[in-house]
Amino acid sequence: MSLRRLLAALATAAVTLSAGAASAQSSAFLVSTDWLEKNLDNAKVRVVEVSVNPGLFERGHIPGAVNVNWHTDLVDVVSRDIAPPPQFQALLKNAGINQDTTTVLYGDNNNWFAAWGAWIFDIYGIENVKLLDGGRKKWEAENRPLSPVAKIHAAGNAQVKTANAALRAKLPDVLAVARKEKDAVLVDIRSADEYNGKVFAPNGVPELAVRAGHVPGAVNVTWSKLVAEDGTFKSVDELKAIYQAVGVDGSKPVITYCRIGERSSHSWFALKKLLGYDVRNYDGSWTEYGNSVGAPISNPAGTVWGKT
Numbered sequence: 149m150s151l152r153r154l155l156a157a158l159a160t161a162a163v164t165l166s167a168g169a170a171s172a173q174s175s176a177f178l179v180s181t182d183w184l185e186k187n188l189d190n191a192k193v194r195v196v197e198v199s200v201n202p203g204l205f206e207r208g209h210i211p212g213a214v215n216v217n218w219h220t221d222l223v224d225v226v227s228r229d230i231a232p233p234p235q236f237q238a239l240l241k242n243a244g245i246n247q248d249t250t251t252v253l254y255g256d257n258n259n260w261f262a263a264w265g266a267w268i269f270d271i272y273g274i275e276n277v278k279l280l281d282g283g284r285k286k287w288e289a290e291n292r293p294l295s296p297v298a299k300i301h302a303a304g305n306a307q308v309k310t311a312n313a314a315l316r317a318k319l320p321d322v323l324a325v326a327r328k329e330k331d332a333v334l335v336d337i338r339s340a341d342e343y344n345g346k347v348f349a350p351n352g353v354p355e356l357a358v359r360a361g362h363v364p365g366a367v368n369v370t371w372s373k374l375v376a377e378d379g380t381f382k383s384v385d386e387l388k389a390i391y392q393a394v395g396v397d398g399s400k401p402v403i404t405y406c407r408i409g410e411r412s413s414h415s416w417f418a419l420k421k422l423l424g425y426d427v428r429n430y431d432g433s434w435t436e437y438g439n440s441v442g443a444p445i446s447n448p449a450g451t452v453w454g455k456t
Contacts, residue, residue: 177421178281178381179252185292188212194245194301198222198265199255199284200410208294210254210280210287214243215298218261218410222268230316230431236272237308244301245274254280254287258372258379263414266421267429271316273309279417285379315420317403317430322437325403326364326444332401334366335391337415338434342407343368345447349434355408357438361447363405367394371411374418387418398425405430405437 187193188211195213197205205215216222221239222231231239245251251269255262259279269277280287288294324330341347345361362368373390376382382390388397396402402425406412409431420427430437437443 177278177417179278180281181287181290181292184210184252184280184287188293190250192246192248193250193252194243194304195280196243196251196253196262196265197255197284198253198261199257200261201256204256204284205298206296208296209298211293211295212299213254214301216243216265218264222265228432228436230268230271233272233308233311236268240274240306240308241303243304245304245306247306249276249304249306251277252280253277254283256284258285258375258414259283260371260410260414263417264410266417267315267413271312273312274306281381282379289378315428317405317428319432319436319440319443321428322363322403322405322430322432323440323443328365332403333396334363335396335402335404335412335415335419336362336366336368337371337404337406337412338362338368339370340368341449342434345449345451348438348451348453349407353407355435357407357434358453359438359445359447360449360451360453361438361445362434363437364444364446366405366446367396369394369396369415371406371414374415381418381422384422387423391419391423396425398423402427403430404428405433407434409433 195210196216197209197213198216198218199205200218216239224232253262253265262279262283266277266279325332325334336343342349343362348360349356369391374382374387391397402419404412404415404419404427409429412433413429416427416429419425
């Protein structure tokens with residue numbers, strides 16, 4: 149074989165191995181609608197719906213799925229915090245999730261709250277948790293089966309572990325980066341109008357901050373750039389290119405944030421699970437940061453609360 153042909157063969161092999169590694173990385177944390185439909189009767193697979201719009205689960209859900217309410221089941225309803233260990237332990241038990249269960253989460257709004265659920269599962273050390281790629285949107289678009297009947301499962305035996313603080317950023321962490329006391333990349337995944345301070349929040353949402361803009365130094369990569377038309381995540385190579393365009397290449401720790409933490413958990417999933425970067429989700433997000441006295445803010449649009 150000539151040197152030229154040898155080099156060409158090696159290049160082809162490298163591309164094949166790279167594509168295989170990317171595919172394996174994705175399949176480790178995502179399942180397709182086709183795979184899930186074929187595994188609905190698998191006793192070791194538990195499907196969990198985490199949607200935001202009320203009544204969706206009751207009108208029809210993936211057969212055998214368990215309903216988890218983000219507003220009550222995955223948070224402490226009094227304090228501004230994630231569900232405490234005893235509460236999450238009870239959720240696992242009631243959902244019938246065992247130590248050897250493959251848990252598949254899905255939901256509406258392109259899996260925003262399902263990704264939040266995956267983040268909570270990861271924080272508490274529950275293994276073999278995946279997202280249904282495309283969520284409800286793709287499942288319904290393909291006319292796959294839905295059931296209005298809620299199934300009761302036998303109690304699960306999965307055990308929560310000590311919360312992994314390395315997956316969660318808090319206000320002092322973000323302030324340290326904003327003040328250049330720590331070296332990390334802040335990724336604001338909100339819309340351009342939110343990021344630039346033109347609006348305080350999307351229309352109709354109840355959770356607000358009294359200041360507009362973004363954390364100084366944060367780059368804006370809207371969550372919607374990460375998904376295809378059918379709601380599935382773009383390829384690993386496409387995701388890398390999107391983030392590399394704004395200087396996010398995995399060489400530094402990353403902190404994602406949005407308004408209340410749900411959209412940013414979707415980006416956290418892409419960066420952490422699909423790209424393998426060191427990423428924390430700041431669930432306090434703009435409703436905490438934008439209401440914090442003295443926190444530095446970049447507000448290009450100059451919008452001020454109460455000024456018309």
